[in-house]
Amino acid sequence: MTPTAAERGQETRARLIAAAGHLIVEEGWGAVTTRKLAARAGVRPGLVHYHFGTVTDLLIEASLEALEREVGIVMGLLAQAPPGPLGVELAVTGMAQYSADPASTILTSEMMLAATRNERLRTGLAAVQGKWLQAVAQWLNEHGLTVEPDATALVLGALLDGLVLHRLVDPELAVPVDGPLRRLVGLPEATNRPATP
Template identity: 45%
Template sequence: MGARSHEVRERLTTAATELIVELGWSGVSTRLLAERAGVTPGLVHYHFSSLQALLSEAAVSALTRMVDGLDAVLEQAKSPEDVVEQLLSALSEHSGSDPMSLLVSETFLATTRDAELRGAVATVLADFRARLAAWFADHGVDAPEATAAVLAATVDGLMLHRALLPEAEATADVLRRIVAVRS
């Protein structure tokens, strides 16, 4: 793929991410997307098999970048409880109405109607859980896979709830107990 082609794809995926946040998944049209990206509508279908494929790639790429941030958390963490603290601290950057929160909400909703997107998002979540479980296993946490699954689902749930229940940080004590290493 040439540099120009790569640049157009980047502009399209950036525009798609912005529009998903602003208009919701179903509010994005090829015309609006092309206009936002500064290209002709034909280029949308030249670079992607469908509008849905473009929206999916944009959303999954954003989720993947977010999950990739886990590596820094795990490198800095000194204990399983510290992992909880750092994940909740990262979560505090999201109000529930910020762009990433809205993108996550829209994407999760879209997975209910699109099996291919559901599979791609499930892969991102499985990667998050696997990284977390491996770290937990190395640090003596009981049932590391199940603990990682519960913590990942809790973080996702808290992110989805932020707009409605911003006091969700009260869960920190409970989550620290779940990951505490027992002697």
């Protein structure tokens, strides 16, 4: 019943990776330190450099893992959308009101900036980004949006991050963006808009 040494090791690794994901968002990529990681994971500082060569190695592995999980979740949601333009409609209006937990956007932005200064992270991030782009383009295509699905997917992805980032700075900035988004994906103008309190 007691876990083996190897199992405890995997548990410690996982705790450190989870701690890294939180700390990057809360303190910023460059402010995550060996001791903060250990404290957050509830382990001794020496373990950080037993399981990972450098702090940067841990940050890269943790952030890529978190991002891939996030992408998987969003793609799962997209897959549940109704077929045809109605699905796009729902997804777009959902995105327009997107004001959920900004942690994933902060993490993504931190990764992009860190990727500017680390080639290995840049490569890994580009791979995830490409996969996401291709999947969304195909999703758009399958939902009847056949005009430039690739370009539209790129713009949509970039827009999502940029929008959340801007709102983060000024939460008062609650301008509804349904209209521009609808035009972007080629949907007709909304005829009846529900009253927003």
